Amino acid sequence: xxxxxxxxxxxxxxxxxxxxxxxxxxGATYVDDLKIAGMQYVAFKRSDIAHGRIRSVDVSAAxxxxxxxxxxxxxxIAELLPPMPIGTPFRSPEHRAVAVDTVRYVGEPVxxxxxSDRYVAxxxxxxxxxxxxxxxxxxxPEEALKGQPALVHADFPNNVALPTMPSGTxxxxxxKPPDDTAINKAFADAEVVVSxxxxxxxxxxxxxxxxxxxxxYEKAKGSLTIWSSSQNPHMLRSMIAGVLGMGExxxxxxxx
Amino acid sequence: MVQISMTVNGKVRKATVEPRTLLVHFLREQLNxxxxxxxxxxxxCGACTILxxxxxxxxxxxxxxxxxxxxxxxxxxxxxxxxLHPVQEGFWEEHGxxxxxxxxxxxxxxxxxxxxxxxxx
Numbered sequence: 001x002x003x004x005x006x007x008x009x010x011x012x013x014x015x016x017x018x019x020x021x022x023x024x025x026x027g028a029t030y031v032d033d034l035k036i037a038g039m040q041y042v043a044f045k046r047s048d049i050a051h052g053r054i055r056s057v058d059v060s061a062a063x064x065x066x067x068x069x070x071x072x073x074x075x076x077i078a079e080l081l082p083p084m085p086i087g088t089p090f091r092s093p094e095h096r097a098v099a100v101d102t103v104r105y106v107g108e109p110v111x112x113x114x115x116s117d118r119y120v121a122x123x124x125x126x127x128x129x130x131x132x133x134x135x136x137x138x139x140x141p142e143e144a145l146k147g148q149p150a151l152v153h154a155d156f157p158n159n160v161a162l163p164t165m166p167s168g169t170x171x172x173x174x175x176k177p178p179d180d181t182a183i184n185k186a187f188a189d190a191e192v193v194v195s196x197x198x199x200x201x202x203x204x205x206x207x208x209x210x211x212x213x214x215x216x217y218e219k220a221k222g223s224l225t226i227w228s229s230s231q232n233p234h235m236l237r238s239m240i241a242g243v244l245g246m247g248e249x250x251x252x253x254x255x256x
Numbered sequence: 257m258v259q260i261s262m263t264v265n266g267k268v269r270k271a272t273v274e275p276r277t278l279l280v281h282f283l284r285e286q287l288n289x290x291x292x293x294x295x296x297x298x299x300x301c302g303a304c305t306i307l308x309x310x311x312x313x314x315x316x317x318x319x320x321x322x323x324x325x326x327x328x329x330x331x332x333x334x335x336x337x338x339x340l341h342p343v344q345e346g347f348w349e350e351h352g353x354x355x356x357x358x359x360x361x362x363x364x365x366x367x368x369x370x371x372x373x374x375x376x377x
């Protein structure tokens with residue numbers, strides 16, 4: 001007589017996570033743990049103003065530093081790379097990896113340093129000088145919808161990228177405003193209508209493993225391997241391949 | 257460049273470092289002890305916590321030269337002879353690192369230190 005297989009009893013029982021031993025002993029691999037022979041370090045010179053036109057970026061002092069392999073301004077990067085993919089089907093402002101002529105937030109990259117060591121790369125950032133014509137910062141969403149005090153992107157009037165209506169309100173015909181008849185009637189017929197003004201704080205997703213990437217280009221094979229602190233390695237591979245003009249089969253993305 | 261010597265997880269380590277080298281970079285990049293992490297660059301997150309002469313310190317805020325001659329323990333040195341430290345066992349048992357992130361490393365060390373656990377001996 002055949003014996004019934006013994007199935008692991010999982011439902012209703014305490015199950016310890018298999019990944020924990022390496023995590024609690026410091027044995028997991030994160031992007032910053034990776035080392036490749038000949039690896040160089042990248043650092044970004046970032047905007048310290050919220051909105052401004054870039055007048056000049058002087059990288060000459062940084063370029064001459066010992067251990068600095070290369071320095072690129074946004075304008076130079078723009079000659080090498082097309083705009084970054086946004087990942088939505090909607091009309092979007094052009095998004096450059098490194099700002100070309102305008103900065104639109106504090107922290108936007110304006111120049112890139114490649115160096116033999118992370119300390120040297122940071123030193124080189126300090127040697128880069130950027131001058132701006134400061135523009136008014138857009139910080140109030142209601143003022144922003146009136147196009148005040150400035151437009152973040154010149155070709156998006158009133159700072160609106162995408163007007164949307166909650167579902168069920170009745171979208172209008174193409175090119176027509178949404179049809180609010182049904183929702184207006186529902187409110188008019190309601191026994192109680194609660195009206196409230198709500199504020200939401202700015203959201204800043206802050207993973208403990210911060211954003212990072214290691215890339216290894218093998219010239220002889222024409223292939224690129226990328227280790228990224230990403231949850232979407234497949235999409236990353238496709239987008240990197242598209243931006244660099246490579247085939248998807250030449251790019252491998254790994255989320256370690 | 258400065259010559260330094262320290263005991264890390266029971267092993268004597270000698271090296272030559274720049275005076276400005278942070279201890280966390282020395283541990284991670286020269287000793288390959290990557291269980292100690294950098295999470296914030298502002299000395300707030302504690303992902304770089306180690307034990308220095310038995311006291312928990314944030315290794316991103318210590319220069320390597322300041323640790324010259326000291327006894328260092330990183331997360332890699334907490335388990336002994338294949339046996340997890342009771343605090344590590346507790347984290348595993350109680351799903352203490354369900355977020356799967358760097359708590360994985362720094363909390364066991366911080367707690368072990370806070371409880372004046374004999375691991376420092």
